[in-house]
Amino acid sequence: MPDLLPPLSGLRFHEDIHRYWLDGHGWLARSVTGVVGHAMTASTRRYIDSTKHIWEPRGTQIHAALEATLLGHPVAPSEAYQSWIDNLLTHSLWRDAEVLAVEHRLHCRTKNLAGSFDFLIRTKSGKVCLGDLKTVETDVAAKSRKPATEQLGAYTAMFLDHYQLPIDKCLTVVAGPGATRLIAQDPDECLGAWVDCWDAYQLTQPDF
Numbered sequence: 001m002p003d004l005l006p007p008l009s010g011l012r013f014h015e016d017i018h019r020y021w022l023d024g025h026g027w028l029a030r031s032v033t034g035v036v037g038h039a040m041t042a043s044t045r046r047y048i049d050s051t052k053h054i055w056e057p058r059g060t061q062i063h064a065a066l067e068a069t070l071l072g073h074p075v076a077p078s079e080a081y082q083s084w085i086d087n088l089l090t091h092s093l094w095r096d097a098e099v100l101a102v103e104h105r106l107h108c109r110t111k112n113l114a115g116s117f118d119f120l121i122r123t124k125s126g127k128v129c130l131g132d133l134k135t136v137e138t139d140v141a142a143k144s145r146k147p148a149t150e151q152l153g154a155y156t157a158m159f160l161d162h163y164q165l166p167i168d169k170c171l172t173v174v175a176g177p178g179a180t181r182l183i184a185q186d187p188d189e190c191l192g193a194w195v196d197c198w199d200a201y202q203l204t205q206p207d208f
Helices: 032-039 042-050 052-070 082-089 139-144 149-162 187-203
Strands: 011-014 019-022 098-108 113-122 128-135 169-175 180-185
Touching: 011 098, 011 113, 019 098, 032 113, 032 149, 032 187, 042 052, 052 082, 052 098, 052 113, 052 128, 082 169, 098 149, 113 149, 128 149, 139 180, 149 169, 149 187, 169 187, 180 187
Parallel strands: 128 169
Antiparallel strands: 011 019, 098 113, 113 128, 169 180
């Protein structure tokens, strides 16, 4: 079991309703994924909802496999997604990396916001990398998948507020059935994208 960063005190995620509770504050009003997706068109949202039965089990199983591996636990075999899992877990990114956090929850009181990033590692070259895992249906989709820039910026901003540990790289790890693609970005790029995203989100909210 790796020596992980301590979790933030009082922050709990209720998976059944997909909401975060913070002791001394109550229910947090919004999540990172909700803010990032605020500008999504109605047609895109309908498509995502209509294909949930495809992407949700895939994402759940592959995320669980990565989490287990990073925590040093056995990985349950998957008939449907073994190719995704095998390619993901054998990627050179994890080789000799020090695991610092897995499925780590963060919050921002002033924004009434919370979210969870997938992993924080120190690579064999000493770089501290905060990352998010995305799964896709085909290798073609893996090649065209955009990075999770705004999401990573939100996580980086909240992480830096709570922990005295600089981030060297933000990573989007895209897992496909035949290959895993790594997209690395400078944290400042992600932070800037998150600021723009948050400003645009506020303009759509009557309570601001």
